[in-house]
């Protein structure tokens with residue numbers, strides 16, 4: 001199984017090479033190979049819904065603790081706070097992995113402008129992983145032609161040395177097939193909502209997981225605790241019967257059991 005997580009999830013194919021700066025931190029978080037020479041840490045700090053101030057504090061704390069992966073997006077409007085934390089840290093750049101995202105549904109020139117803005121806001125020379133956030137605009141506009149133009153801009157971004165790997169988010173099989181008709185750089189990642197007990201969130205959230213694996217695309221989980229879920233659906237993933245029973249097996253709470261990096265399909 002090839003499954004990675006923005007925050008946490010079961011994971012395999014973990015690398016443990018101690019020469020890798022990503023492993024030389026207090027947490028020693030395992031990594032997965034998502035593209036040639038690109039290792040992605042299997043757990044990371046998500047920053048959705050953090051403003052600049054909270055993001056700066058969270059990233060500072062995470063880097064101090066030994067986190068190696070920060071996930072943000074142009075649309076989160078917090079990259080300047082993250083930039084302040086990255087500027088202040090004594091950690092070398094190759095000891096942490098940065099994922100960002102640009103909005104979907106853009107033509108080549110608009111996508112290029114978004115890519116350069118994302119990098120400028122982060123104050124970085126490159127990101128480790130850049131994604132297109134959605135197969136269309138948030139309003140559903142754009143379609144295949146804009147998917148292809150956004151992808152072409154992402155490939156140019158890699159060729160310019162501004163991203164080490166590129167991928168997609170919220171893509172179903174057909175959306176990825178569109179990209180595979182034209183891509184010259186592999187689709188490294190599909191970042192999709194995925195957590196224990198899937199089915200309580202959007203109905204098609206797991207679309208394509210096995211197909212992605214079969215095509216060499218790492219399926220990365222976001223919202224492992226179902227951040228978007230309300231009320232009892234959310235609490236089911238914190239202290240519900242299923243997660244509590246899984247946690248009991250490992251002498252953990254239900255919530256923590258979902259952050260296991262054991263090589264285990266649960």
Ligand SMILES: NC(=O)c1ccc[n+]([C@@H]2O[C@H](COP(=O)([O-])OP(=O)(O)OC[C@H]3O[C@@H](n4cnc5c(N)ncnc54)[C@H](OP(=O)(O)O)[C@@H]3O)[C@@H](O)[C@H]2O)c1
Pocket residue numbers: 006007045046047048049071072133169170191192221222223224225226227228238255
């Ligand atoms: N590609 C995309 O479109 C996309 C979409 C969504 C998310 N993401 C990425 O994935 C990251 C994670 O997703 P998410 O933010 O939805 O996170 P999540 O981990 O699924 O859920 C976060 C929520 O869980 C709560 N929580 C965490 N630990 C808890 C505990 N022990 N007990 C009770 N409640 C707890 C948090 O409460 P508090 O607020 O009180 O801490 C927060 O409300 C995002 O930050 C973002 O980077 C990407």
